[in-house]
Every structure is written in structure tokens, then in C-alpha cells.
Amino acid sequence: MHPAFSVIFFTVASGAGFGLFSLLFIADVFKLGGGFEREQLIIGGLMAMALVVFGLLSSTFHLANPKNAWRAFSRFRTSWLSREGVFAVLFMPLALVYLASIWFDAPLWLRETSGFLTAVLAWITVFSTGMIYACLKTIRQWNTPLVPANYLALGYASGSLLLLLGAVVSGLDTTPYIAMSALILSIAAVLKAIYYFWISSPGLGPTINTATGLTRAKVKLLDTGHTHGTFLTQEFGFQIARQKAGLLKIVVFVLGFALPGLMLVWVFNQQGGQVAAIVAVITGIVGAAVERWLFFAEARHVVNLYHGAQRC
């Protein structure tokens, strides 16, 4: 699949935003590390919402006809793309209710109920983002429950690193935040490793034989029938060299998980302080972006069987 930059930015930014908001709520409920001040909670919440909004706006850049984008909310009963849009938009007012109840010192039940509902909605939205890809039977590398699991784990991992930075800047006790980040980073790394292992074996999907129905003999493509590329080859023809993909997987694990993990140790030992937390956020998010690029680059659509591939 052709990796579209706007979609990579969208999924990484909105994933981090939804993750940050959910974890901010948890930090608020349990007053982790002494608990954030009122203003700090508001700033953190607004930053999370800004990440979500920027992500959603960037996602419209890959539309060829964005003037009809508003119609995307209409088919939430069948389409995961529509569901994602609906839930992302529902998230906003609920998140504002939560932040307002913090600002105006609303009764605790309102604050915690709205916060809980917002966190659940954030979870559902990121799950929907993953399901956009996971529901496609045409792409073996995506059609697995590991995909929404990866999207959620990486969103929460980026969010937890952002929250840790907030805790460091706010001068809270960072130990619970470090523990939370370490746990989520480990889960995300393990899930990603399982995913890479899973897609590395060819599976039993369609082949050039089932694609043409000529199942009794070897089949090979002689001619695609077009002189230059088509929409199909431009959208689905993207191929990445196995060696390059292997190298990028190392980059994903080093930048996305190992370096942020190392920075957690530094923050814990009070060696790096803010700098270590900032480095953790930057490497974590760059790692997530590389992971997302590779997620698209490695996906092989079955239509490639009509352009010469023997199996996908």
C-alpha cells in the first residue's frame, strides 16, 4: 500500500492525543504522584484535544473531494471509517464537560463520570481506527485482531510518555508515571513483535490461481494491458525491499520502545530530568511514525495478483 503521509500523521497524532487524555483521567482519579493541579489538568487535556483535532484535520488532506467530508458521519452502522469520525466528534463535547467540571470544581461524581466516559470513548475511537484496517479481507497483513491492539497500545504508549513529560515539568513524583509508561511500552513492544512475527509467514490467502480461477496449472502474468501505471498500481503497487523492512523494524524497536525505556531509567535516577523526558517523547513518537509508515508499506493488497504477484 502507498503510505500516505497525512494518514500516518493523523493516526499517530490522534492516537497520542486519545491516549494522553485517557491516562490523564487515570492520573487525576488516583492522584498519581501527588496529582496534577487544576490548571495543569486543563492544559494537558487541551493539548490532548489539540492533537486529536490536528490529526482529524490532517486526515482530510488525503481526501480527493473534501467538500463531501461531512457526509462521512452518515454510515456509522456499517463503516468503521464513519464510526471513527462519529466517535472522535462525540469525544470532544464529553472531554470539554470533564475539563469544565475540573475548572468549575463540579461535584466529584460529575467529574469522574464524564472523565470515565471520555476515556472509554477515546478507547473506542482508537479501536475504530484500527478496525478500519483490520476489517479488510483484501489485505492479509491487516486482517488480524493484532492491528487494533497495536493501534491502542501505541496510542497509549505515546500518551503515557507525554503524560510523564507533564509530570516532570509539573514537579510531581514521577515514579508512578514511570511505572505506567514502562508497563504500556512493554505491552506495545510485545504486541508489535507478535504482529511482525504473525505477518512474516505467508498464510493461506488468495493466490494468482484463485484470482484468475485457473487453478489446475501454473499461471503467470504476460501483460497488464496498460502502458503506464494506473490508479491501482499507484495506490496498491508500493513495495518495500525485505532488507529495508527488516532494518526499519529495528528502527521501530530502538526508537519506539528501547530509547524511551532507557530515558525512563534516566528520569527515575533524576539524571536527565526534563531533557530525558523530552527525548523519550520525541523518540517514542518518531518510532510510532516509522511503525505506521511500515504498517502501510508492508501491506500487500490482493489486487497485486492481477499485476503479476503470485501470492500476497
Place this chain on the structure above:
Amino acid sequence: MRLGLVIDLDVCVGCHACAIACKEWNASGTTGPLSDYQPYGAEPSGVWFNRIRHYEMDEYPNNKTVNFPMSCNHCEDAECVTVCPTGASYKRAEDGIVLVDQDKCMGCNYCSWACPYGARELDRSSGTMKKCTLCVDRIYDMELPVEERQPSCVLTCPAHARMFGDFDDPDSAVSRTVRERGGFGLMPELNYNPTNQYLPPRSKPVIPIEAHPRGGLKESIKQFANKLVRR
């Protein structure tokens, strides 16, 4: 009604006439134009509803070239319609034709991701997804004589490799042909239940290909003499 095509892989000669006729009709049809990019430039490309690929099956000396026209299969379980977030893609209840409402499409490409057959192509000029309409603006046109109320590709095929009809009617020509010739849909394992059916190439005796034995000196002289003598 469940309208669709039957494509005879045994008969198709791979002339691309169906693709040209399709482009000609649909460029001015309901979802037209079908934009071309650099039609006379170095990298010609554009939107087509029907594409013909050429395959070789089996190996020498049993090999055979199979010409393979493909357009929308108007699947019964059309995932392209399920995933469409705007409701632009729809499947008609009355005849099963899958269409894209050009006024609603936002050009997100998601339906083309869901289609295993590559039937959907984005028109970069209009920013909307376009696909085979089964010539919906032809087959119901009461102004046309009855025999012309068929998709352009079917009408134009010089080898009669294409048929159009109702698969819900067990006695229609398409249903009977598919039964008799063992027609099949493509990629059945994905469970899209494509309506269009393909008829397999027939098995034919292999043409002997042993080289003719070389004649001796007498044969060579005869051949030489034959070349000289004008009859």
C-alpha cells in the same frame, strides 16, 4: 434480478475492444467523464472501468495464453458498499448493480481498498471514485431497440466472448451457460460472492511440435530445383 456478465475465457481473443467501447460509452455516461492524464505524454494513464490482462497458464508445450477482461463483479456481498463512510457507494435492490453516487463521494479511496478485483478507480480530476455501471444508462433505455439494451462491452465484443443477463433466473442464457460450461467467480475464498462468472478455457489436444525430419541430399536438390523452376 441479479444482473451481471459472463466472460468466456476460451473465446476471448484479447483485442481490448470491450475496454475501448466501455470507455467510449461511459466517458459521456452517468459517471463520465473518465479522465485521462497525459494521454499523449510520456506516461499515459487514466480511468477505465474495464481492463484486459493477459496470462499464460501451464508450461511449454502445454502452455496457453488466456486473455482476461475484468470489470466490476457487482458482488452480492459487496464490501466496497459496506465500508463506504458517506453512503456514496450503494447496491441497487432491484437488479444488484453497484454504483457510486458522484455527488456524495468524498474520494477517500476506502472502497477501492475493500475491493479485491481492482474494479474501482479514483478520477483525480473530479476527486471521486468511478466504476463499471453495467451501462445502467443503456440497459434500461427504452429509446434503444431491445437487442441494443445491453452493456457496451457485450455489444461490441467481436468474438462473442461476453454475455449479459439475469443470474436470478435459472433459465436465462447466462445461468444456463454457466451451468453447462462450469463457470466460476473469482477469489471465492474471500466470500464476496461475485455476480460475474468466467467460463474456463476448454481442454484441447496438444498440437504436435516435433520438428520435421531433415531430408537427405536428394531432398535438398529437389528443393533447390523447385526454387529455380517457375511453374
